[in-house]
Amino acid sequence: MASSIPTHMKAWTYSEYGKSSQVLKFESSVPVPDVKDDQVLIKVAAVSLNPIDYKRMEAAFAPTDSPLPTIPGYDVAGVVVKVGNEVTKFKVGDEVYGDINEKALDHPKVNGSLAEYTAAEEKLLAHKPQNLSFGEAASLPLTIETAYEGLERAEFSAGKSILVLGGAGGVGTHVIQLAKHFYGASKVAATASTKKLQVLRDLGADLPIDYTKDNFEDLPEKFDVVYDAVGETERAFKAVKEGGKVVTIVPPGFSTAIFFILKSDGTILEKLRPHLESCKIKPIIDPKSPFPFSETVEAFSYLETNRATGKVVIDPIP
Template sequence: MAVNFVIPTKMKAWVYREHGNVADVLGLDPELEVPKLQEGQVLVKVLAATLNPADAARVKGVFQLPGFSLPAVPGYDLAGVVVKVGREVKELKVGDEVYGFMWHAKKDGTLAEYAAVEESFLALKPKKLRFGEAASLPVVIQTAYGGLERAGLSHGKSLLVLGGAGGVGTLIIQLAKEVFGASRVAATSSTGKLDLLKSLGADLAIDYTKVNFEDLPEKFDVVYDTVGKGN
């Protein structure tokens, strides 16, 4: 049975018209144009979107893609329902529940009612995940997985995660144990999040407010720093 959606010409979206701190420059625009589709894109009715540190950097003007211009809509991650497909779309269809990201976006991101996204950057949403859960995954899980892969973590190696309770850190711990086969995973966090680290699979939870990881007698094959000096 075909599914049809009534698509408006205008939508609500969070927009910034100048660079600066997110709280100062981001505002709700109730009359933004619904994006037009290119042939290989699908139009997604956004039901959940998440923000990452990269979004704040983009709003501040720290980095931007070629061809970028203001005003713009922030946001890379999303989850929602396909309401229209371009002519070159092969797999997805109207009515599909999807999640993915818009890292390619030069101007308009996911903090809007609708988003035009390349089919290749989307996947069917797992049925056991809620939209909000699915939208929280794309950027952070790619960051976590890509870092572990580049660092050469493999079966039997040990890992130390600096900042294990953050969005990327929580996924690093799980991927290291369940996918990469790490023999031992240690992670740092503040006092109140040590139990979280253990529940995710960390063999050693380190309270960075009390212990300097550089003073640990134990050595690790890989160290993944999710914090960095700039944060």
Template sequence: MSSSIPSKMKAWIYNEYGGVEVLKFASDVAVPEVKEDQVLIKVVAAALNPVDFKRRLGKFKTIDSPPPTVPGYDVAGVVVKVGSQVKGLKEGDEAASLPLAIETAYEGLERAGFSTGKSILVLGGAGGVGTHVIQLAKQVFGASKIAATASTGKLEFLKSLGVDLAIDYTKVKFEDLPEKFDVVYDAVGEGDRAVKAVKEGSSVVYIAGGATPPGFFFVLTSNGEILKKLIPFLESGKVKPVLDPEGLFPFKKVNEAFAYLETNRATGKVVIFSINP
């Protein structure tokens, strides 16, 4: 299979930081060289995450490699080349589009010390990370109670994921509720408000915006072990990826997919398909 790998590929790329308008389609982007500890994947579909557009806006420029950049982290496709030091993958294997959101959800819960019998409030429960936090808290960690915020039309959806208390953030200030929680997982950047909803001595997990003590902000450190732990829950269907029915875009409309993601109205994941029809 390696012998048939082309030298050029189709991709969306940006040469400078900025809004959706800096994204350009190109048909002559160099196919990446595979290092000894890497694999090359022929992408069939991809999922977008908020970190993708924040990266394009230059929010991580101090730690990021400079443009030109082909955005994206999550892909589904076929392994076509394997580095000499890679173990556990071979040419012909499929790769999945789930990792970034579900690993972020899991690692945040783990770092917060979440465990059986504890309660949790998820801010932004209908988003890509939030939907996984809810499912993992219930199915994997054994939460005693799950509360989550969303807009009016998504409250029943939250309940279908296992939420006990669905909070309409357009009508209710979650920080004013008399009940406090063992962990607050802030997936939307509520800052000072989030710490008002957590029990004394407990934790707030931040993945967006600034962290207010006793909360903490973390950057995902993935090594694949989390996914191995979660395989039984994924294969049994106890934990499922949630795809936004309005958020499925063909490859030629990647810019429109980003524009939709940046409205912050997506339910679950925004997905790019038909990359290599």
């Protein structure tokens, strides 16, 4: 199989920081990344975009970034075409998916997923659920792992209530589903704009809140956990019960909130696999997706509007 792997590939790259529409360029001959002992080489089938991709491109964490030029992209789904000497979980031909950067902000890979091939550590990947397309699988890793990690840190459990701020976004759609179908929440409330309230209901939210009309902190009801995926942490504390917990994924956080940045882990994806294969938890892909590989710049521009429902996916590659 290795003999059929080319030396060069097509990829999207940027060699200076700035807006995606100005700095992201298509390259037709970028070296295929080498594979370390603990890594596999993936023939990329689909990728999903995350806000962290364009924030990184705009130099939001330049002090801890890897050197430019960079191929962006965290989430990937594809087929293993080469395995490192120490890899035991995967073999050539396996369909895999994952978030390829273990530490999101600390020297993420120079060779991201927006390319024909990408290399990733075995521990960051999982076998793709058989019922999901590559595009559906690619939409999941970073956001579903973030949703899960936040709920774990908040010690969420059966019978507790939760309010999800930003329920129709990439992370929020998974927090709602996990809280309801994985943890057994007693009540799930979530915020979204008027036209996305039905999305919240379809995901399992008991109380959809239209943030354009109602202030969630004015509700008489308070919640065991508030999961803030939009950066409204100060307001979130007005909606939590005494002794309850607020978890946020939006820097700079808030002194008494649980703030974290995801550490990617393929075992989370393996743990959730039965719930994905039984369709209890579903990928939520924005209706404008998938974007073709050639329209990656347009996909970023759309993501940057903050209007996407669920995830923006690039599929197929190339």
